[in-house]
Amino acid sequence: MTTVDQAKAMAGRLRAALAARDIAVPHATALELVAAELGHSDWNTACAALDHAVDEGPAFLEAVPVLRIFDEAKAREFYCGFLGFAPGFQHRFEPGLPLYMEVARAGLRLHLTEHHGDSSPGPTVFVPMRDLRVYHRELTEKRYGYARPGIEQAPWGEMLEVADPFGNRLRFCQYRNAKSGRRSVTV
Known part of the structure; x- marks a missing residue:
């Protein structure tokens, strides 16, 4: 699953790629575009839905006695x-x-x-x-x-x-x- 940090990095790479083509995009717009690409209606929704884990690997979501x-x-x-x-x-x-x-x-x-x-x-x-x-x-x-x-x-x-x-x-x-x-x- 994509993490919030990974999505932010994607937005940074998108801005850099567009800037190389002389297209200036604000950081907030890049975040919104990444959110849409990940299937979310906006950045806030994406941020709430994305995994906040810092590293990859197993994650224990819950223990059910x-x-x-x-x-x-x-x-x-x-x-x-x-x-x-x-x-x-x-x-x-x-x-x-x-x-x-x-x-x-x-x-x-x-x-x-x-x-x-x-x-x-x-x-x-x-x-x-x-x-x-x-x-x-x-x-x-x-x-x-x-x-x-x-x-x-x-x-x-x-x-x-x-x-x-x-x-x-x-x-x-x-x-x-x-x-x-x-x-x-x-x-």
């Missing part, structure tokens, strides 16, 4: 009812066989599986986020009968941990000094 469940109704009550996730796809090889489904909310996707070989019950999933206190208030107001999570202070930020009916734990964290949900890195 696979959590073991044992009861579809309890899983839906917890993940959709209590945590507010929306169900996504669901798959069974045939009726009566184990379920594999996705739930998602605000950029977080989880896969839930009844298949014994996909996952072992009991892992902890660490989820960096922002607006943890807003989410805590939302969960508390639901008065869910099986969980009343609190906010814990950790050296790296505030954490809210919930356990699902199957022993899986979700540890939501808002890093200290970062409303964006991203950890600040000290070099």
